Amino acid sequence: MTYLRKGNRDLIKEINRNLVLNLIKSRGPVSRTEIARLSGLSPATISGISADFITAGLVHEMGEGESTGGRRPVLLRLNQQAGFVVGVKLMEHAVTSALTDLDANVLHHRVTPLEHARDFSAVLEAIVRAIEMTIEESEVDWARVLGIGIGMAGVIRGEAGLCHYSPFFGWRDVKVAEPIEAHFALPVYIDNDVNTLTIAEQWFGYGHGVDDFVVVTVGRGIGAGIVVNGQFYRGALGGAGEFGHITLAREGPLCDCGKRGCLEALASDPAVLRMVRERITTGEETALAGVGALTLKDVICAAESGDQVAREALAYSGRWLGVGVANLVNILNPQLVIVAGEGVQAGEYRFEAMREAIQIHTFDGLAEELKIVIEPSGDETWARGAASLVLGEIFKHPLYRNERIDLVASMA
Ligand SMILES: [Zn+2]
Secondary structure, three states: HHHHHOOHHHHHHHHHHHHHHHHHHHOEEHHHHHHHHHOOOOOHHHHHHHHHHHHOOOOEEEEOOOOOOOOOEEEEEEEEEEEOOEEEEEEOOOEEEEOOOOOOOEEEEEEEEEEOOOOHHHHHHHHHHHHHHHHHHOOOOOEEEEEEEEOOOEEHHHHOOOOOOOOOOOOOEOOOHHHHHHHOOOEEEEEEHHHHHHHHHHOOOOOOOOOOOOEEEEEEEEEEEEEEOOOOEOOOOOOOOOOOOOOOOOOEEEOOOEEEEHHHHHOOOOHHHHHHHHHHOOOOOHHHHHOOOOOHHHHHHHHHHHHHHHHHHHHHHHHHHHHHHHHHHHEEEOOEEEEEEEHHHHHHHHHHHHHHHHHHHHHOOOOOEEEEOOOOOOOOHHHHHHHHHHHHHHOOOOHHOOOOOOOOHHHO
């Protein structure tokens, strides 16, 4: 464990530094006096730490704060651009990558197509190229890039940098992080894509400061990231949150995973398309009948122009999604549910039905205080999530942190 590797003095120093850094990040612009008050550390300790931060370029002194009589204090704020990280979302047909600052603001993002590549060496080449292009195009100093985060679907063993199982690529136990780390000489973190999105919400989004929340993603698949008591919940094998594969209809449609009646088989984007196709087959009247390669966008457009089949297919998926979320609420009783992913573009055609179903199927009282946020989703959202994997490490308490990243040391 981390704390056994260091002397106590070093560790205490690091904990104090982390505390001050997080106060500047969350409260800044903030005075040294206020930091001392909030942290309980001595003014001398605060002076020493903030001097180190300023020398490293991590913190800027600025303006003057409210005077409480006497001299106006100088305020400290985090220099968001003291460092940058790259986030990569690996998909079936493309690599989306983004460069963010320390506050997870996306400064540049790109989509690199992945032409039918399945074997690891070809995908690896595409990832490396995507990272290089992202840094080049964003025109930041390479020396200021602190780390790389990678998110992908499947069962990922983050500690080992390992993809244990990828349904898209058919990989089993592939070491993804190691060769990228060797190529760039930077720390590389990898996690399941839904997990990265949840970590992004926890550090920089709606989940910030919320102890119990769930991120539900809907799109090609359905997943969930769970935060309980302020901690990200992974489960015994790291497989917690396979929300798409809870069984809701024992005799229901076949799912990609091989089982029947999974939530994903009833409520994902492909499930919407399947339902539309079924109704076309039975001869129902719909503008979608003549459309060749049907997409969710086609269905949304049709719904917007009043097509009943399109509207009902979206509402059907929303209702099942609501049943699934209600089950989650009954088990976890979260304060907040964040819905994200590319399926969010269906808007209220899907989510009105979802909200109704949540009300109907949630145990009495649990839905009253429940807040539901629908997060707009773009290409860069997932890559930003992956970047947050690194940013989370930077700001994490030293006892829980992976030793590979130290912001102040890397600035020096
Ligand atoms: Zn399934």
